[in-house]
Amino acid sequence: MPVLHRIRIVGGAEFSCAEADPVLTAMEHCGVDDIGVGCRGGGCGICRVRIVDGAYATGKMSAARVSSVDRAAGYALACRLYPISDLLIEIE
């Protein structure tokens, strides 16, 4: 069984996401459209969010969309964001 985590969007929807799945994909599978969907490949930046609370891992993301300073501040691209715990995220 996949490990599922609860993803809550500030002022928005809640959905479940498996640890192995990108948050953006899980959101789409749950029929939620709060986060913008573009390339799904870590390049366009449309799915940029800030993680307010929780532990997570990220895959390869465009440095032009999320700088190292942004990463340190909790910004990530949802199509390259993998939850390790329940997450609270904010959309800009």
Ligand code: FES
């Ligand atoms: S959808 Fe393009 S960077 Fe995530």
